Amino acid sequence: MYDLQRIPFGDSEYKVRNPRRHTLNLYNVVNERLYCLSSDAAKPCFVLSFKELMIMLDCGLSAHSVLNFLPLPPVPSTRLASLPNYTPPHVNDPLLEGELKECCGRVFVDSIPEFCPPLDKVVDFSQLDVILISNYTCMMALPFITEETGFKGQVYATEPTLQIGRFYLEELSAWLAAGGAGGGAGSGGEARRWKELVHVLPAPLAHAQRPRAWRRLFSGAALARALARVRVVGYDERVRLYGALDATPVSSGFCLGSANWVLRTPHEKIAYVSGSSTLTTHPRPINQAALRGADVLILAALTQTPAHNPDHMLGDLCVHAALTLRGGGSLLLPVYPSGVLYDLLECLSAHLDGAGLGHVPLYVVSPVADSSLAYSNILAEWVSAGKQARVYLPEEPFPHAALVRAGRLRHAKHLHDDAFCADFRQPCVVFCGHPSLRFGAAVHLVELWANNPAHAIIFTEPDFPYLEALAPFQPLSMKAFHCPIDTSLNYAQANKLVRELRPRELVLPEQYAAPTGVVGAGGAVGGAGGARPHVVADGPVTVVRRGAARALGVRRRAARGALCGALAAGCAPRELRAGLRAAPLVAQLALRDARLELSAAQPHGPLPAPLPQLCGALAAGCAPRELRAGLRAAPLVAQLALRDARLELSAAQPHGPLPAPLPQWILYDNRKRSSQWLNPGDPAKIDSPVALGAPDVAALVRELAREGLGDARVEAGADGCIVHLPRHDTLLHVERHATHVFCEGRAHVRQALRRALAACTPHV
DSSP states (O other), rough: OOOOOOOTTTEEEEEEEEOOEEEEEEEEEOEEEEEOOOOOOSOOOEEETTTTTTEEEOOOOGGGGGGGBBOBBBSOOOHTOOOBBBBOOOOOOGTTTTTTTETEEEEEOOSSSOOOOOOOOSSSSGOOOEEOEEEEEEEEHHHHHHSOOOOOOOEEEHHHHHHHHHHHHHHHHHHHTGGGGOOOOGGOOOOOOOGGGGSSOTTTGOSOOGGGGOOOOHHHHHHHHHTTEEEEOOETTEETTTTTTEEEEEEEEESOOOEEEEOSSSEEEHHHHHHOOSSSBBBOOOGHHHHHHHHTEEEOOOSSSSTHHHHHHHHHHHHHHHHHHHOOOOEEEOOOOHHHHHHHHHHHHHHHHTTTOOSOEEEEETTHHHHHHHHHTTGGGGGGHHHHHHHHHTTSSSTTHHHHHSEEEESSSSTTTTHHHOOOHHHOOOOOOOOOSSSSSHHHHHHTTTTTTTTTTEOOOOOHHHHHHHHGGOOOEEEEEEOOOOOOOOOOHHHHHHHHHHOSSSSEEEEEEEEOOOOOSSSSOOOSSOOOOOOOOOSSSSEOTTTTEEEEEEOOOOOOEEOOHHHHHHHHOEETTTTTTEEOOOOOEEEEEEEEEEEEOOTTTTOOSSOEEHHHHHHHTTTOOOTTTTTTEOBBOOEEEEETEEEEEOOOOOOOOOOOSSSOEEETTTTTTTEEEOEEEEEEEGSSOBBBBOHHHHHHHHHHHTTOOOEEEEOOOEEEEEEEEGGTTTTEEESOOOEEEEEEEEEHHHHHHHHHHHHHHOOO
């Protein structure tokens, strides 16, 4: 017999399975957990507890909170400064004076805008081991996670994600730093008192989520330190995480450098799909093959505009642009400094050429405009095959470099740059930030053009509701169009992807799950009055909510361990079947540096947990017999009880039910902390082969019939098979790692069951 203990490590518990020469598979019964730290499914932030590691998946920053603040114009605004103060009815609080302003029936906070970072009370950020970033739109909260929190882990992202994410963050920091000239509390003061009186404020301030947790943007120094932590990886590059598992980024098709992450161990696979696209645009196409067959599929960052087709929106944008320019008006597009901007420049310039408007200048105004436009044309390995082919002509992957050389496209860091002011002429098309219209050059241009109905503003970014973005500029005479272009997966595409990937378990944010009471397939609308679209799957679906932790269905069935040389040399494997050899062993199990090691057991080492204790009277009545050298055993009839975490065997009650109808030899198996019953008349069974593996169900049915226990019914269960013998009131539940027998029959039935199980169970 073998004496390998089942030893707990933290929340985990291991035991040996299928030993080989120097490598072992170790069965583990721990459940992994997933924490959700973001309320915005489009800007996700999860923490996965897996293989004793804390892994953060994305760190998106929710910017919807900035819509509750007044805009920060780059130059003083008389209109914004003259807005009347707002005081809630029946509230007389001098500390609230000047913090709230009213514009056309809407109340705004007059302060520097604040953002909603991921929850910091659910998980201790200093305990994070790894941060995996999928794309540059999901890394905006990185400084909130890594700086002044005690974080000492590693951050991984692709090169375009790091560089373009740097552009996003630097632009955001520059816009906010330059936006303090608008006057009021926003010029430097910080409004706090209103957060104590949210319950008496009008909507939408009354519905603000956790405003006390909102924070101002980080400093430039904190931003630089956070980005310096990022380690660059390439597509399909396997990253070893502390020796515990491998993480591999694969193309997601959403934007330059966007990646889905695949976490692998020798026996488990978790796929994280965030910000993916199956459309044919400028990034490299999505790699679906690497995501198939995952134990758990975590799906996030689907489209924010499921009712709008990106191709149709792009066509509408070109039509609105041409009509506005023909009417002598100028066009403003509040955009980010990368991403969809590249597609807009390519498509809009081609459409204007075809419409006879090739003379209209295009302007890009951003503190990082020159860097973003130049960097995009040196990323040949990250773009689609069609754009890669242009590199070898040689041509730039994107046409905006040719537009710059031709003088049609001009870029500037600020509106007040001398070169920009000298070249600026109307009508024109201006691309600038920020899409929220709360800071950046777009604020000044809206103020400048608001009263002219010939001008137009087109919203293409899906992150902000355009009516809320325009609220502090009302009344507005310029035309406003909403043409959101979101190339992320819509619900139909997500359902198709899930069906093709066939994960064992699907994990969704609550925004993507089926509403309660809705029955439908493929995200179809259900219910009497219709319901929002959702994602469905054939297998189990786990829904995660902000601030909650959910146990995942993946069970770590095995872990790979290493045998020491002396232990491996002493093993005598026997062949169970072709290609599989196994041997019993006695060893000590240790976990060092995320590696499981088996070494020779100490002769008199302490057991990790005590064996059941015999009471004095029961021990005095035992008459042990020697079975072989060093091994003595005795039959007994006892009651087993658990008291104070100790197992105790005491004398059985005179009229209580016996544990077994006949006296049996009991031998403890320390590896499983269980017992094996042997016939007292056959001590030679101690040296019999050791059972290894689950019994063959078909062979079991045949053996039962041979023993006279016919009429067996076999049913497939969730974890194995169930064999039912109705005439004998017996049920056998055969699982992969255990077989449970529930028998109310007579002694001869139990004996027959024992013989049948022994005959069809593989042994070594």
